[in-house]
Amino acid sequence: MMCASGADPDGGGTGGGDGPPGGDVAVFAALLEDSAEDLYENAPCGYLSTLLDGTIVKVNATLTTWLGRSREELVGRRRFADLLTVGGRLYHETHFAPLLTMQGEIGGVALELKAADGTRLPVLVTSLVKTGGDGQPLLIRTTITDARDRRAYEVELMRAHREVDAERERLQRLATTLQRTLLPPTLSRVPGLEVAAYYHIASADRVGGDFYDLFPLADGRWAFFLGDVCGKGVAAAAVTSLVRYTLRAATVYDPDPVAVLRNLNTVLNHEYQGDDPRFCTVIFGLISPDPGSDGPGSGPLTPDALGCTIVLAAGGHPPALLLRADGGAEFRPTPGGQLVGVIPDAHFTTSTVRLEPGGTLLLYTDGLTEARVPGSMADRFGEEALFDFAAALAPAGARAAVDAVTDLLASFGAGLDDDAAILALGVPRRSAEEAAG
Amino acid sequence: MLVSGREDGPVLLLAHGFGCDLNMWRLVVPVLEERFKVVRFDHVGAGRSDPAAWDPERYATLAGYADDVLAICAEAELRDVVFVGHSVSAMIGVLAAIREPERFAGLVLLTPSPCYIDDGDYRGGFSRADIEELLDSLDSNYLGWSAAMAPVIMGNPERPELGEELTNSFCRTDPKMARVFAHTTFLSDNRADLAEVGTPTLVIQCRHDAIAPPEVGRFVHERIPGSRMVTLDATGHCPQLSAPEATAEAIVDFASRR
Secondary structure (H helix, E strand, C coil): CCCCCCCCCCCCCCCCCCCCCCCCHHHHHHHHCCCHHHHHHCCCCEEEEECCCCEEEEECHHHHHHHCCCHHHHCCCCEHHHHECHHHHHHHHHHHHHHHHHHCEEEEEEEEEECCCCCEEEEEEEEEEEECCCCCEEEEEEEEEECHHHHHHHHHHHHHHHHHHHHHHHHHHHHHHHHHHCCCCCCCCCCCCEEEEEEECCCCCCCCCEEEEEEECCCCCEEEEEEEECCCHHHHHHHHHHHHHHHHHHHHHCCCHHHHHHHHHHHHHHHCCCCCCCCEEEEEEEEEECHHHHCCCCCCCCCCCCCEEEEEEEECCCCEEEECCCCCEEEECCCCCCCECCCCCCCCCEEEEEECECCEEEEECHHHHCCECCCCCCCECHHHHHHHHHHHHCCCCHHHHHHHHHHHHHHCHHHCCCCEEEEEEEECCCHHHHHHC | CEEEECCCCCEEEEECCCCCCHHHHCCCHHHHHCCCEEEEECCCCECCCCHHHCCCCHHHCHHHHHHHHHHHHHHCCCCCEEEEEECHHHHHHHHHHHHCHHHEEEEEEECCCCECECECCECCCECHHHHHHHHHHHHHHHHHHHHHHHHHHCCCCCCCHHHHCCCCCCCCECHHHHHHHHHHHHCCECHHHHHHCCCCEEEEEEEECCCCCHHHHHHHHHHCCCCEEEEEEEECCCHHHHCHHHHHHHHHHHHHCC
């Protein structure tokens, strides 16, 4: 309500009695008579002197009161550690005493005193080794301050801390579970093809927006897709889920790659209108058995196949990379493919890839090309470097290619800050060819 | 790992116990260095050990630490080792010597306890509740320490000033690792292993030790075939600090005969 400092301007002192009555000789006299001895005995903290082995030799009245013990019970009869709880004694022996011996002092250690009536008093303990003129340690001086409030606060803090840890763990479990539902648990085995995939999760607490899938059609052909929904977290995960199931349904309805992407574009446009547009990049492929082996468009892929044909369509997605059977690499772009979900009549084009035995098609999201190269935090890895990497790698099977890219991703370290999905499909060389080199 | 002393001398391998690091040996090392090649190391999770080597599963049993001791011996090509283990490291040495007896010429068990918890007629000195209380003690103390210590231990090069603000320059530990080590230390029971020791063994204990009382040291001595025991007129659990001369003398006396 009002500030009680400063002298009473009237000098009259109308009641209250809080104001310092200027020139009160009695108060000054009392202050001057406060002796060192009395300060020691009745200090607002406990004082304790012990021998180097902890035996108590001197203790002040404050501490004997806290402990509920007489001076006679303590001096010469007990060690400092005897005043502590058992846990505190263990801590004293394993931490406090060794550190005090090595450093000559130790401060602010939280311990609990055990009083005669069994109650516990949380305290903070500071000790100092007093040395003689020759530097030899003589005794240990200890001050003990009441820490009940602090301990209560700490207990609360620890509880909150544990709660935060538990919540974070729960969130991560949730995110991991959700992430798993957005990816096939294992890649389907495609007869005659070697397939492999890898997913790098950038953050344990946030669901990423990358996705891929590989699945059979009723007529023996196979389809696959890989893409990246803009954004992260729960909202992006919902879009990812919609995109994945729409792509699968659209493929059943009409597997023509351009038709699949057009239908996805329509669904996204309908679903997310107005000021909440959601879009994604996708590359979609339809695998047909090699016409040379089993006749045009008929029969499933078999290990005897001489290869296969893949029709790709993509919207806004980085181009697929072909690792050629005879070495070298080439990008297989689908020019003009627009982001999926932005405009109602998005345009998509196709590109046809022949996969010979020994050839591998590599699909990736921009987490790979946008990763920052260690040592030069500004430089992105980029498509050019990826091309060189792939060219040096080829020829390589799908598993080997994904393993190599996985190692590459790991080499970026902290420079890899986004999710990255990798999918590779390759036609294995026939053993006769392998034998021939 | 620190190697000092006589390069061609017999090997003493010093292993610190729970609560500190290789600094624990600083008062006895000068004496030991006169005759021996002295090898000291920090257990994983203590001192300057590599935080990346930490694995809560591996270090949930003393066997994980014993594996490390054997790995150090193999890596540094140490032979005829006299292993000096303080506190919990005494039992780590027992396990290592059982696994690879050919590696060790002797075991010095400094204030050992094969089991800290009372069990039937066996008096370890503590109950399970006491050990929980210790873990609480650790928590409340690391609360003050962890903010300053953890970044240094975790290698935080962007904030070097943290290194200077350390409350304690010795015995640094990461709180989480210390908690696991405390569990492993105080909840282990290695009583049955003692009879398996075939390595010549010296037990060193203190007359007054709140953690490993004299009868526990005697138990270890009685169970290890052919072992010898020395009781120092010292107080506390760390005679290498409270009575360094007598401790060093006992180690030198034993190791010189190997």
